[in-house]
Amino acid sequence: MAVIYILWLREVKKYLRSKPQVIASLGQPLMYLLVLGFGLGPIFQRAGQGNYLQFVAPGVIGMSILFSSIFSGVGLLWDRQFGFLKETLVAPVPRLQIMVGRTLGGATTALMQGTLILVICLIAGFRPYDLTALPLAFLFMVLIAIVFAALGTAIGSALKDMQGFQMVMNFLVMPIFFLSGALYPLTDLPMPLTIATHVDPLAYGIDGLRGAFSGESHFGALTDLAILGTVASCFLALGAWSFSRIQV
Amino acid sequence: MIRVQNLVKRFGEVAAVDGVSFDVQAGEIFAFLGPNGAGKTTTIQMLTTLLRPTEGSITLDGLDPVSKPLDVRRRFGIVFQDPSLDSELTAAENMDLHGVLYHVPRRIRVERAETLLKLFELWDRRNSRVKEFSGGMRRRLEIARGLLHTPKILFLDEPTLGLDPQSRNLLWTHIKHLNETEGVTVFLTTHYMDEAERVARRIAIIDHGRIVAQGTPGELKQQTGSESLEQAFLALTGSTIRDEQADGSDQMRRMAKMWRR
Numbered sequence: 001m002a003v004i005y006i007l008w009l010r011e012v013k014k015y016l017r018s019k020p021q022v023i024a025s026l027g028q029p030l031m032y033l034l035v036l037g038f039g040l041g042p043i044f045q046r047a048g049q050g051n052y053l054q055f056v057a058p059g060v061i062g063m064s065i066l067f068s069s070i071f072s073g074v075g076l077l078w079d080r081q082f083g084f085l086k087e088t089l090v091a092p093v094p095r096l097q098i099m100v101g102r103t104l105g106g107a108t109t110a111l112m113q114g115t116l117i118l119v120i121c122l123i124a125g126f127r128p129y130d131l132t133a134l135p136l137a138f139l140f141m142v143l144i145a146i147v148f149a150a151l152g153t154a155i156g157s158a159l160k161d162m163q164g165f166q167m168v169m170n171f172l173v174m175p176i177f178f179l180s181g182a183l184y185p186l187t188d189l190p191m192p193l194t195i196a197t198h199v200d201p202l203a204y205g206i207d208g209l210r211g212a213f214s215g216e217s218h219f220g221a222l223t224d225l226a227i228l229g230t231v232a233s234c235f236l237a238l239g240a241w242s243f244s245r246i247q248v
Numbered sequence: 249m250i251r252v253q254n255l256v257k258r259f260g261e262v263a264a265v266d267g268v269s270f271d272v273q274a275g276e277i278f279a280f281l282g283p284n285g286a287g288k289t290t291t292i293q294m295l296t297t298l299l300r301p302t303e304g305s306i307t308l309d310g311l312d313p314v315s316k317p318l319d320v321r322r323r324f325g326i327v328f329q330d331p332s333l334d335s336e337l338t339a340a341e342n343m344d345l346h347g348v349l350y351h352v353p354r355r356i357r358v359e360r361a362e363t364l365l366k367l368f369e370l371w372d373r374r375n376s377r378v379k380e381f382s383g384g385m386r387r388r389l390e391i392a393r394g395l396l397h398t399p400k401i402l403f404l405d406e407p408t409l410g411l412d413p414q415s416r417n418l419l420w421t422h423i424k425h426l427n428e429t430e431g432v433t434v435f436l437t438t439h440y441m442d443e444a445e446r447v448a449r450r451i452a453i454i455d456h457g458r459i460v461a462q463g464t465p466g467e468l469k470q471q472t473g474s475e476s477l478e479q480a481f482l483a484l485t486g487s488t489i490r491d492e493q494a495d496g497s498d499q500m501r502r503m504a505k506m507w508r509r
Contacts, residue, residue: 002348002351003348003349006344006345006348006349007345010334010337010341010345013336013337013341014336014337017336018336079334082331082335083328083330083331083332083333084332084333084334086298086328086332087328087332087333087334087346087349088349089297089298090296090297090298090321090324090326091321091346091349091350092318092321092322092349092350092351093321093349094318247298247299247300248293248298248299
């Protein structure tokens, strides 16, 4: 436990110390929230869907958790390049513990980032319909963070350099985001898009978040929870496996 | 304590280590010398469970690093050739993290960290982040950290690279002391022949992935009819200069340095 804790603490400390990075990573979600939120608002309203800011805020929160947790996995890549990874890999500690400490640390920082965005959404005028649903919303934020921090670890273990990460960003992370229904409702989509959105784990996370915040869910909270829980266990196993195979 | 037989590591076509065999006795200081790119670090990486050998066998304290990595890791400590500190953390935090990873009880951890940081003159800077440290300070911290726990076998991969004579002297005195009082087996590499001659009981010289000679410093000098170990080394490995292939991480480090300026 001490090992998991100290590696978790390392991630959190590094996050809290990199204030410029925290501020920089707020930029993108803010753009989506403010520019899309207010820019598409009138059209969304005219289409009879209600307030777009209310709709998009959970999506933007989910997005910032997605990006932060995947990036925490890339921290592994930096640690590999700058040597610190070796220090942990030769230590007499099961790699599973190292992986769990790092991944939970990454998930925690992503959760902090998500909470920060939630606060900004509240300032921008986003209003959850019912404050008692906040714990449920928080649970979904935790699940999203764990799912993608584990995926980030799996990716970070498999990649050798930053060039590979560009590929992952463009062909995996961006599709996960755009197919998640963060920006548009999942109803009445063309067939291929419906299928794609159904296999995107983030879709369930954002749907769960939106459900908790607005009371309207596409898949239903229980389905969301079940699927996210399953995916989280699968990705954790995948991350552990791929981390255990790292050679320097 | 360490037994290596016909060890081979190939990266694609290239054999970085090509049929190496040697034995290191318990309680011995063993120097592993060779020009750049001879296969020293690759050998250490295989001994320390970081790389899987292509062929051949290794035992450390009777255990195979491939099948029992965790048990092997419990038995050694290592100071790496390349940096392996977390530069976002402070010196004290780096020490503490190492102590936790090696299961050093808190009280001993704190005591030893203080002793070592004072010994290597880093105590005043213990709460500064490592990224503010000079190259020499990082190196000293790296060594201090490697000595925080007392392993059975200590690997030192070019530990004195970039250190001033004072720090080098300090390091070797400390290593000899550890070896004599606690019986730690030491496996070291260095480019400074005088250091090897000073501390090592036995030496193996590796070139192009093969061992070209081994024995005590005296035997090596006798074998080549040289007066110093440096001459013996040159006689055995020739005087051409080798370049190591820069790999992805080196390029990356260079890029990161550029960005920081």
